[in-house]
Structure formats: structure tokens, C-alpha cells
Amino acid sequence: MKRVFSCAFAVLLVCLLCLPAFAEPSFDTSYTRFNDYAQSVTEDEESELNKKVEAQIESLRMDFPACVFLERNSTTTLSEFGADFYTRNKFGYGEEKSGVLLVLDLKNAKVKILYFGEADTLIGEPTRDAITDSFLADCRDDDVSYFELYSHYYDTVFAAVEEARTNPTTTDPNASPQTDGKPMPAWYPENTEGFTDFHGEDLPPVVDDAHIFTEEQFRELSDKISAMTKRLGIGYAAFTSDDNHGLTPEEYSSDFLHFNGYGVGDGYGAVVFYLSLDPEDRCWLTTSINTYETLFNFDVTYEIDEMVDSSIRGGDYYEAFLMHADYVDALFSNMSENLPDWYPEGTRTYALDRQGRTFAPSPDASKPRVTDGAGMLSAQQMQLCTQTLQTLSRQYGMDLVVFIDSSCRTPKLYQYAEDFYYYNGYAADGICLYIVNRDGFQVGALYYGKAERYGTLGIDRKLSNSIKNGEPASAVEEYVELLTFMLQHDRLPMSWAKRVFCVVVGLFVGWIVGKTVLKRLKKRMTIDSPIGAKSYLLDGSFCVTGRSSSFLYSTVTKTARPKPTESGSSGSSGSSRGGSSYSSGRSAGGSYSSGGRRF
Amino acid sequence: MPEQVVSYKCPACGAALRYTTTGKMGCISCGNSYEVETLEKLAQEEKAPKGFNWEAYREQLKGSEEKLRNTVTYICQSCGAAIETDGVTAATHCPYCDNEVIAMRQLTGGLRPNGVIPFAVTPEDAVKAVRAHFRKKPLLPRAFLSRHKLSKVKGIYVPFWLFNAGVHGDMSFDGTRVRCYSDNDYNYTETSHFLVNVAGRMRFCHVPVDGSVKMDDDLMDALEPFDYSGLKPFDPAYLSGFLADRFDEDPDKSFPRASDRMQAGAESLLRAEAGGGYATLTLKRSGMELDDPSVQYVLLPVYILNLEYEDKKYRFAVNGQTGKVVGELPVSKEMSRLYFGTAAAAAGALTTFLAYLLLR
Known part of the structure; x- marks a missing residue:
């Protein structure tokens, strides 16, 4: 018993001593800051550089990772590689993920210094130039070792950040880009400061600065897009160029939309299919701005990329542009024609015209609890479910809604359900179960406000069996039962499979523990002879007479990193899949979302 | 004669x-x-x-x-x-x-x-030590203790060889260090291999090996340690009242056992010296040599207790200097089932409960 108390006390003491270790730092410490894949410095030097950086992160409130490599299996630009490296390795300080990243390609003698979060605004262009020039000067100096090169770089950056914090001068995000003397296109304003979106007039539907279309192709594509944009009232253009003028293709294409005034409606939404044949960065992109950003999320751009991939890689650009225009046509047509009654007059689906909308503060008991657009529920089922949901809505102060429909008008089911919930004016707190028929019934749930905490329980997944069996009516009844339990207990009832699993795990662990205990007890019944003669070592007689260590060889094994899987939420930024990339950010003209592939 | x-x-x-x-x-x-x-x-x-x-x-x-x-x-x-x-x-x-x-x-x-080394433990204390030893064995059949009188302990001076020798040698290892990094598409694991050599010398003193054929080697080894500061110059008077045997296994035959133990001890010490900073250390070669061996012939005090249970003989030995008890004991099937069942049930119930809390 004394031993048990001693162990318990020891565990408690360890936990108390470890508490400070759980204090969350303002930066992720999972990865080392200085990553020398080219082995240009020794391990000791690498360790010293890491210590040097880690000592400054907290005091300068900035992260300073670096990536030095000889080769990489990627066709992306250094900037994209660096941005991906920075994000994937969770670098960055604080919520803004501020930091300065050095990317050095030793084989091709290329360097890129990237600025993230606060560093992007804090460190101005002159300082950035000075940092780069200093680094390049050191690179050219044969007397400077790699360790000295990196060490000096860090000294320069640390000093720059410290100076910037002492005398802050923010960079002007609206300043025109550096073009190294190359003339910007005519549509690019002299000064982008104070730029606001506007509705352009007589805009060309196709701008072929790369001159890839024949006259006939150009005319046909222009006619097609003009007819489509006029019919649907959307902002859409096709754009090619062989020079990004020093900007990223994403920035250049979004600036194209902003500065030409392609945006339509109050939200100035627009989308462009951009083909960049810039030798520095050959790619295609679907770039959207303003209210169109939520529509052209990762899922949509990925679908487009898959569709046009073979045409573009095969050199049939015209075909790709036609397919893109058809896709956008179908997307918007589906969103604007024959919409259900609950869509307000003149609106489109998902998010295009929902700017500034706010929820009502409390649930309205008179609103319909079950909307069965597919006619799946009997009158009795309808009444029963409605009564229960109304009671629960009042009791828990949130809107509990079931939405069943036989068609979906948005690219994603959840978008359609979100439209239903928004446009029917349900409350800021609530749960909407949606069962929609698209290639068979599919189910999902939306959680709002204080109901968001139930999102992880996955009540909709519990209904998948009923849905698979083609019984949406019984799925709704099951849902109401589960919902009642969930709201009462803050959890879902455990399934029999899980209960059996718990017992099986218990039996397995019990068997292992029992065997272990028995083995230890049996060991105490035998003779335990000593091995070795360490205890008979004559005091002071042991001495090491020689020691050496020499490197033989090294092996490298690589495993593919898991790719992000498709999720039900709206477009995430900075993710990539199957060669597609999707990002959002700000260009000189304003915000944008962009997705596409390099080729 | x-x-x-x-x-x-x-x-x-x-x-x-x-x-x-x-x-x-x-x-x-x-x-x-x-x-x-x-x-x-x-x-x-x-x-x-x-x-x-x-x-x-x-x-x-x-x-x-x-x-x-x-x-x-x-x-x-x-x-x-x-x-x-x-x-x-x-x-x-x-x-x-x-x-x-x-x-x-x-x-x-x-x-x-x-x-x-004269007896420092009385036969009564030896019996007490045996009883205490048995009490700490939960798997011991209850009948084992009740059926036997433990008073028949025999004090015996067992002949032991105490070997001394210097050991010098060197060892080679394949040491590995592992470094992980990643890029856009892959996680990389770089394993660097090193040839690690370490050499050293040391001396072992008083490594005991029993010189009696009658005594089980494992039983005698398990009696260690003896405190050799209590070693007295031999005098027949110490033997009075006890049994004693002369050695019947000469030092040449016993020395290999001591030699093996010394080499194992030396390898363990050198491996510890080589191990710093390596993720794994695989032995490639070991060369150990013994020098300047010497031996002392001593009598060490041991109480022997022979018991029989279910047609099997069990021999126990008590270190006559320290009171340490060694010997193989019979295992009760009933007690084994009881302890297995109790431990398994407790752990199983706790795990089931925790799994339920986690998954509910």
C-alpha cells in the first residue's frame, strides 16, 4: 500500500512539475528552424544556427525559418515552394504567423526571402532589398563560409526587424509593383492607392496578350462568353499573357479583374480563366474576386483543373477555354434558374448575394421545422417531428430544422442547405439537418452559433445507414430521437458496435495485463542468477584507451505526405491536391481566390 | 589407513x-x-x-x-x-x-x-528468512509450507573460487543517427551509419564461482553478493558445528565461467561508453583478452534446505552472511488462476470504462 501511495505521489509530483511545460508557446516548436537539406553546414553549426534563431523568436515576436536544398521534386516556383514549406511546417509567430523565410536553392543558385504576417507589413521594400543585397554579396564572397553566410543573414534580418519595430514604416500594399522597367499593361493604374472596385463598360470578354488564339478562335470564344455573361449577368473573362510583370499569376489575374472593372452586382464579383505563358511561371488559374470567391472554392477549381488538364498540357488551349466557359455557364445557370420559392427574388444561390446579412437574435417558433421538398414524409410523421422539434427549439433556444429536397442547386450540398437556412431567416443559433437527393439521398448537418459545439458529434453520420437503405423518412424519425438525446446529454447514445468494441478492448487489455502480472509473479518463483561481473569491477580500474567514430554511409527513405482530403466545408486556403493549388490573398486591386496548376 | x-x-x-x-x-x-x-x-x-x-x-x-x-x-x-x-x-x-x-x-x-567467511546468520534466523521469503511469494501453494518443517537447515561451508583478472579489449559497432525532414511531397528519414570503435581496460576482483560439483551453479550464483570484507584467514575452528566440503571442481574448470562473466561485464561497460549520441548501436566485433589472472580458494557460508513437494525436490539456499534466500519454488495453479483473473478483470473493467467514456 505504501508503494501505491508513493507511486501516486510521484505521478502527481511529475504532473505538477510538468505543468509549466504545457504552457503553449506562441510558435510551433515541432520543426527545426534552420533546415539544411543540402548539408552545407555541419550538424553542430546547424544546431548553433537553430539555437540562434530560437533565442530571437520570442523577443522579436517573429519566426525566422530557413530552407536550404540541392534538389526538390517539384515544379513550383521558389515562392510557392517557400509558402507551402512555411505553411506545412507550421512556421510563424503568433496568430498572424509572422515570419521571414529564407529559401536557398544551392544547385541553381537561386534565393528567395519571403515575408509573412506582420513581417510583410513591418519590413518595407528598401529594407527587404538591403537584406537580399547583403545576402547575395555574401554569396559571391568566396571567403565567406556557409555558416558565416547564414549567420550573417540572420544578424541582418534580426537587426532589420528590431529597427522596424523601433521605427515602424509600413509598406504600401497599394503601391504599384516593381516591374524592373518593363511597362505595365495599359489597364494597370499608375497608383493603386485608394483603388475601389467599379463596373467597367464595354469590357472585352477575351484578352489574348499571349496571342495563342487564331482570329476565328478569338471571335468564337468572345461571342460565346459575351452571350453567356449577358444572359446570366455575371462577370467572366478569358485572359492569356506571356508576362506576369513581376507579379504572381494569382495577383496579376486578380488585378486584371479589379482594375478593368469586371466585377458585377453590388458585390463586384467576377471570375477569370487565366493562362500564364510567362517562362518564369507557366500555369492556368481560375481566379475569382469579391463575392465570387466563396463560389469558386477549392472543390470547384479542382474540378475545373481536372477537366482542362489534358487539353492544356496537350497544347489545345482553345478547347480548354471553351470547356471552362461551358462549366461556368452550367454552374451559374443551375444557380439562377427555377430556384425554390424561398430564394428571394432576383438572387442566386450560395453566398453571391448574401453580403451583410445578419441572423435574427432568437428562434421563431412559428417558422417551419420540417421542410419536405421531396415529399418523403407522411402527414403523421411530419406532425410528430414538427412538434418535437418545436418543443426542443423553444426549450434550448435554437432553431432546429430539417430540410429535405429532391434536387440541389449549388455545387455542394451544404451550400444549398446553407442557402435554405439563411434565406428562410432561421436564427443565429441552430441545427439544420439536410437530406438532399442527388444521385441518391445524401445527408448532412449544419451547426450555427451555440450549436456549433455539437458539430463534432456527427449526428448526420449516424443516419447514414437509413439513408443508404433509401429510407429518408425513418432517418428523420431517428434524427429527432438522436437530437433529443444529444441536447439532453450533450452527446450521442453509444452504438452497439462501439459498446462491443469497448468490451473487446477491455478483454484484450485485461488478458495482456493478467498475463504480464502472472509472468512477473512467476519470475519471482525462479532463481535469478546475475549476468556479467560489473559489480566486481575494481574501483578506479576502468579506463577507455581508445575511441573513434567514422562516417560510413547514409540512406534516405521517403514516404509520400498525406494529401488533404475533400471536406464538406467551404474553400480552404493554401491547400493543394493532385497538382492543383488554391490560395487566397490580397493583390494591389483587392482580395482574390485562385486555383489552378503549373505546367 | x-x-x-x-x-x-x-x-x-x-x-x-x-x-x-x-x-x-x-x-x-x-x-x-x-x-x-x-x-x-x-x-x-x-x-x-x-x-x-x-x-x-x-x-x-x-x-x-x-x-x-x-x-x-x-x-x-x-x-x-x-x-x-x-x-x-x-x-x-x-x-x-x-x-x-x-x-x-x-x-x-x-x-x-x-x-x-564465517556464518553470521544463525540457523534460526535462516529459517525465519526462508519463511519470510515464502510469504512474499503469492503463487506458492499453501500446502507447500504447511507440509514441511523448516527446522532442518544444514549449515555448509561451500568451496568457492574467487577469481581476479584484468580485462582489456576493443569493440566495434555500427552506430546509426536518424534525421527527419520533409518537402512538399515527401517525408524523408535519413539514417547515417558510423563505424564506432571503443577500447578500454579494467580489472575485476573476487568474481565467485563455486567449486563444488554437488552444488547447483545457478543456485550458488544467485546467492551473491557476499561481503568480502568479512573474509577471514582460514582456520579450521570456523568449521566447527557446520558441514564443509573441499572443492571437487578445480579452478581450471571453473575459470571459464568467471571469464565469461568478466567479458560480459567489460562489454557492457564499453558499450555504455560507445553509446552516446547514437539511435542504435549494433555490435560488429568484440575482442576481449584477460591478463594476470589469479584465484583464491575460500569457503563461504551457506544454509541448505531440501524440501519435497508433489514428487519433486526443491533445494533452497540461504546466504549465511547476508540471509538472502534463493531457490526455485513450486507454482500453484489455483493461485495463478486467481491472480490472473483478478488482474485481468480489474484492468479489463477499467479499460472498458475508459473506452466507454472516450467513445460515448
Whole structure:
């Protein structure tokens, strides 16, 4: 018993001593800051550089990772590689993920210094130039070792950040880009400061600065897009160029939309299919701005990329542009024609015209609890479910809604359900179960406000069996039962499979523990002879007479990193899949979302 | 030809003397006690004997090994009975008068031990230690203890060789260091291999190996450690009241066991020296050499207890200096089931409950 108390006390003491270790730092410490894949410095030097950086992160409130490599299996630009490296390795300080990243390609003698979060605004262009020039000067100096090169770089950056914090001068995000003397296109304003979106007039539907279309192709594509944009009232253009003028293709294409005034409606939404044949960065992109950003999320751009991939890689650009225009046509047509009654007059689906909308503060008991657009529920089922949901809505102060429909008008089911919930004016707190028929019934749930905490329980997944069996009516009844339990207990009832699993795990662990205990007890019944003669070592007689260590060889094994899987939420930024990339950010003209592939 | 034997008698009353844990010889009749040295002078035994010498023993052994192993007949000094023993018994009891008999032939000249650790644990304490040892064994059948009287412990001086030797050598390892990094598409694991060499020297002292064929080696090894600071120059007086055997396994045969232990100890020390900073260390080569070996012949105090349970014999040994008890014990099937069931049920129930809390 004394031993048990001693162990318990020891565990408690360890936990108390470890508490400070759980204090969350303002930066992720999972990865080392200085990553020398080219082995240009020794391990000791690498360790010293890491210590040097880690000592400054907290005091300068900035992260300073670096990536030095000889080769990489990627066709992306250094900037994209660096941005991906920075994000994937969770670098960055604080919520803004501020930091300065050095990317050095030793084989091709290329360097890129990237600025993230606060560093992007804090460190101005002159300082950035000075940092780069200093680094390049050191690179050219044969007397400077790699360790000295990196060490000096860090000294320069640390000093720059410290100076910037002492005398802050923010960079002007609206300043025109550096073009190294190359003339910007005519549509690019002299000064982008104070730029606001506007509705352009007589805009060309196709701008072929790369001159890839024949006259006939150009005319046909222009006619097609003009007819489509006029019919649907959307902002859409096709754009090619062989020079990004020093900007990223994403920035250049979004600036194209902003500065030409392609945006339509109050939200100035627009989308462009951009083909960049810039030798520095050959790619295609679907770039959207303003209210169109939520529509052209990762899922949509990925679908487009898959569709046009073979045409573009095969050199049939015209075909790709036609397919893109058809896709956008179908997307918007589906969103604007024959919409259900609950869509307000003149609106489109998902998010295009929902700017500034706010929820009502409390649930309205008179609103319909079950909307069965597919006619799946009997009158009795309808009444029963409605009564229960109304009671629960009042009791828990949130809107509990079931939405069943036989068609979906948005690219994603959840978008359609979100439209239903928004446009029917349900409350800021609530749960909407949606069962929609698209290639068979599919189910999902939306959680709002204080109901968001139930999102992880996955009540909709519990209904998948009923849905698979083609019984949406019984799925709704099951849902109401589960919902009642969930709201009462803050959890879902455990399934029999899980209960059996718990017992099986218990039996397995019990068997292992029992065997272990028995083995230890049996060991105490035998003779335990000593091995070795360490205890008979004559005091002071042991001495090491020689020691050496020499490197033989090294092996490298690589495993593919898991790719992000498709999720039900709206477009995430900075993710990539199957060669597609999707990002959002700000260009000189304003915000944008962009997705596409390099080729 | 009957051999001459020595037994100590009380100078006051003539009764037999026994060695006591106070370090003196006590008279069981009149209660007087005497220093061993005093008795030795009184007995005016033969001249100061020579200690065991490995080389001299080898010479002595030539052509006489068989003779050493034959049975020997002694005459009891108390009752005059002829006592026949095997060729290695050095101290025993007369079966007729129970007088202690010490066979000086086995303990003189080249066979004289270099030292002896006297018994510090009384037979009563040894029995208590055995009982305590049994109580700590939850799988011991209850009937095992109740069926036996533990009073029949025999105190025996067991012959041991204490080997000393220097060890020098070197070892080579394949050491690995692992570094992980990643890029856009892959996680990389770089394993660097190093040839690690380490050499050293050391000396081991008093590595014990029992020199009795009758004693189980594992049992005797498990009795360690003995405190060799308690080692006394050999005197036959210490044997009085106990059984004792002369060695019947010579040091040349015993040395390989000590050598193996020393080499294992040396390898363990050198591996620890080489191990810093490596994720794994795989032995590629080991070369150990022993130098300057020497040996001491000593008698170490051991209580032996033989018990029988379900037609199987169990032998237990108690370190006569420290009271440590060793020996293999029978395992009760019922108790095994009970402990397995209890542990499994407790752990299983707790795990099931935690899994339920986690998954609900």
C-alpha cells in the first residue's frame, strides 16, 4: 500500500512539475528552424544556427525559418515552394504567423526571402532589398563560409526587424509593383492607392496578350462568353499573357479583374480563366474576386483543373477555354434558374448575394421545422417531428430544422442547405439537418452559433445507414430521437458496435495485463542468477584507451505526405491536391481566390 | 589407513565446542567460550599451513586426482567410531556421537583455503528468512509450507573460487543517427551509419564461482553478493558445528565461467561508453583478452534446505552472511488462476470504462 501511495505521489509530483511545460508557446516548436537539406553546414553549426534563431523568436515576436536544398521534386516556383514549406511546417509567430523565410536553392543558385504576417507589413521594400543585397554579396564572397553566410543573414534580418519595430514604416500594399522597367499593361493604374472596385463598360470578354488564339478562335470564344455573361449577368473573362510583370499569376489575374472593372452586382464579383505563358511561371488559374470567391472554392477549381488538364498540357488551349466557359455557364445557370420559392427574388444561390446579412437574435417558433421538398414524409410523421422539434427549439433556444429536397442547386450540398437556412431567416443559433437527393439521398448537418459545439458529434453520420437503405423518412424519425438525446446529454447514445468494441478492448487489455502480472509473479518463483561481473569491477580500474567514430554511409527513405482530403466545408486556403493549388490573398486591386496548376 | 581428524574440546570440561556467531567457540556443556586463536595455540596443531596455490595445486594434482576423489575413512576422536566419507568432505558430524569432525587432510597443505567467511546468520534466523521469503511469494501453494518443517537447515561451508583478472579489449559497432525532414511531397528519414570503435581496460576482483560439483551453479550464483570484507584467514575452528566440503571442481574448470562473466561485464561497460549520441548501436566485433589472472580458494557460508513437494525436490539456499534466500519454488495453479483473473478483470473493467467514456 505504501508503494501505491508513493507511486501516486510521484505521478502527481511529475504532473505538477510538468505543468509549466504545457504552457503553449506562441510558435510551433515541432520543426527545426534552420533546415539544411543540402548539408552545407555541419550538424553542430546547424544546431548553433537553430539555437540562434530560437533565442530571437520570442523577443522579436517573429519566426525566422530557413530552407536550404540541392534538389526538390517539384515544379513550383521558389515562392510557392517557400509558402507551402512555411505553411506545412507550421512556421510563424503568433496568430498572424509572422515570419521571414529564407529559401536557398544551392544547385541553381537561386534565393528567395519571403515575408509573412506582420513581417510583410513591418519590413518595407528598401529594407527587404538591403537584406537580399547583403545576402547575395555574401554569396559571391568566396571567403565567406556557409555558416558565416547564414549567420550573417540572420544578424541582418534580426537587426532589420528590431529597427522596424523601433521605427515602424509600413509598406504600401497599394503601391504599384516593381516591374524592373518593363511597362505595365495599359489597364494597370499608375497608383493603386485608394483603388475601389467599379463596373467597367464595354469590357472585352477575351484578352489574348499571349496571342495563342487564331482570329476565328478569338471571335468564337468572345461571342460565346459575351452571350453567356449577358444572359446570366455575371462577370467572366478569358485572359492569356506571356508576362506576369513581376507579379504572381494569382495577383496579376486578380488585378486584371479589379482594375478593368469586371466585377458585377453590388458585390463586384467576377471570375477569370487565366493562362500564364510567362517562362518564369507557366500555369492556368481560375481566379475569382469579391463575392465570387466563396463560389469558386477549392472543390470547384479542382474540378475545373481536372477537366482542362489534358487539353492544356496537350497544347489545345482553345478547347480548354471553351470547356471552362461551358462549366461556368452550367454552374451559374443551375444557380439562377427555377430556384425554390424561398430564394428571394432576383438572387442566386450560395453566398453571391448574401453580403451583410445578419441572423435574427432568437428562434421563431412559428417558422417551419420540417421542410419536405421531396415529399418523403407522411402527414403523421411530419406532425410528430414538427412538434418535437418545436418543443426542443423553444426549450434550448435554437432553431432546429430539417430540410429535405429532391434536387440541389449549388455545387455542394451544404451550400444549398446553407442557402435554405439563411434565406428562410432561421436564427443565429441552430441545427439544420439536410437530406438532399442527388444521385441518391445524401445527408448532412449544419451547426450555427451555440450549436456549433455539437458539430463534432456527427449526428448526420449516424443516419447514414437509413439513408443508404433509401429510407429518408425513418432517418428523420431517428434524427429527432438522436437530437433529443444529444441536447439532453450533450452527446450521442453509444452504438452497439462501439459498446462491443469497448468490451473487446477491455478483454484484450485485461488478458495482456493478467498475463504480464502472472509472468512477473512467476519470475519471482525462479532463481535469478546475475549476468556479467560489473559489480566486481575494481574501483578506479576502468579506463577507455581508445575511441573513434567514422562516417560510413547514409540512406534516405521517403514516404509520400498525406494529401488533404475533400471536406464538406467551404474553400480552404493554401491547400493543394493532385497538382492543383488554391490560395487566397490580397493583390494591389483587392482580395482574390485562385486555383489552378503549373505546367 | 585411517586418517587423523581434529575436533575441538572444551579446555574446562572436555565437551565438544561449537562455533557461535559471536566469533568465539562456545561449550555446549559448561557455557564457556574461547577465542579461536587461543584454542589453536592450545591444540598446538601442525605448523602454520600454506594457503591454496593454483600452480602448486596443478603440480600436486598430477597423478593423484583419482586418489583425491576416493572415499576416506576417519576415526572419531570422541567415540572412536570409523567414519567413511567421500573424498571431498572436510567437516561433518559423527553419526554415532554427533561430535563435530573436521578432516584436516582436506584442509591442509595445498588444499588449505585462503580464507573463510564465517556464518553470521544463525540457523534460526535462516529459517525465519526462508519463511519470510515464502510469504512474499503469492503463487506458492499453501500446502507447500504447511507440509514441511523448516527446522532442518544444514549449515555448509561451500568451496568457492574467487577469481581476479584484468580485462582489456576493443569493440566495434555500427552506430546509426536518424534525421527527419520533409518537402512538399515527401517525408524523408535519413539514417547515417558510423563505424564506432571503443577500447578500454579494467580489472575485476573476487568474481565467485563455486567449486563444488554437488552444488547447483545457478543456485550458488544467485546467492551473491557476499561481503568480502568479512573474509577471514582460514582456520579450521570456523568449521566447527557446520558441514564443509573441499572443492571437487578445480579452478581450471571453473575459470571459464568467471571469464565469461568478466567479458560480459567489460562489454557492457564499453558499450555504455560507445553509446552516446547514437539511435542504435549494433555490435560488429568484440575482442576481449584477460591478463594476470589469479584465484583464491575460500569457503563461504551457506544454509541448505531440501524440501519435497508433489514428487519433486526443491533445494533452497540461504546466504549465511547476508540471509538472502534463493531457490526455485513450486507454482500453484489455483493461485495463478486467481491472480490472473483478478488482474485481468480489474484492468479489463477499467479499460472498458475508459473506452466507454472516450467513445460515448
